Amino acid sequence: MFVTLLRRISGPVEAACLLLGGLCLFYMVFVVAFNVLARIVFDATDTAVNLMIPGAIEQVSYLLGIIALAALAASLKEGMIAVDFVVERLPDLPRALVARFWFLGVVALALVLAWLFWEDALATHARGEETQDLRIPMFLIYGLYALQCLALAVIALREVFTADGHHAELL
Template structure:
């Protein structure tokens, strides 16, 4: 019962992270592409027409930050990268224990990161810090990263509990 609940929550966290990563990637590429085209227009008109997006670099940077953290969480359900040359030579039980250990360590790291980003988000909220160009509250971004770190921790925890068999040299 508890394992199935954790697994369902993990699947939901993976799907949500994948959707967030996809949206952030599309947004980032749209901002960059639009600014490249408008920069060409800006240069071609001798600086007379300026349609560039204010704070485009800042927008792309924060979108990339959210994209990377969400993609990291989403990628964990398909297994970690391993060096097959070494892993395939290990007995199956050692492979299972190793992958469970790595997922457990990933969970601990994700929880430490979540605590750290969450703490920083609280500080930024209390101070009222904002982004440089767009004057958006910085705590929004730190809170989003905190949530993604918690998703990573949940997915890693689920994988650490459910890695049960070896198929084609990989645990699933």
């Protein structure tokens, strides 16, 4: 029953991570490409025309964190890509136990990161910190990072109970 509930919850969580990561990646590539072209126009017009997106470097740096956490959570679905010489030679049961132990470590790491990001969100909210260029409240960014780490923990917990030790690249 618990595993069924975990599977039912983790599916939409994975989809949300994939969607969030994809949207952020699309926007990040757009910002970088647009600013490269805008910089060419800026230089060609001797600084008369400035079409560059304000705070582009800041946007891209925070988006990269969102994308990395979203991709990590979404990548667990088919098992993480692994290069190992010992585990692949084990029988099925020990291989599954090693995989489940690995995912238990990912759950622990994700929960610790979620807790640390949540603490940062609370601290930056209390201090009223904002990003340098765009004045985005920092607690929103750290809060989103904390939610993404919780999503990673949920997905990894599902793998703790269901992983069979076969990696996607070995199938």
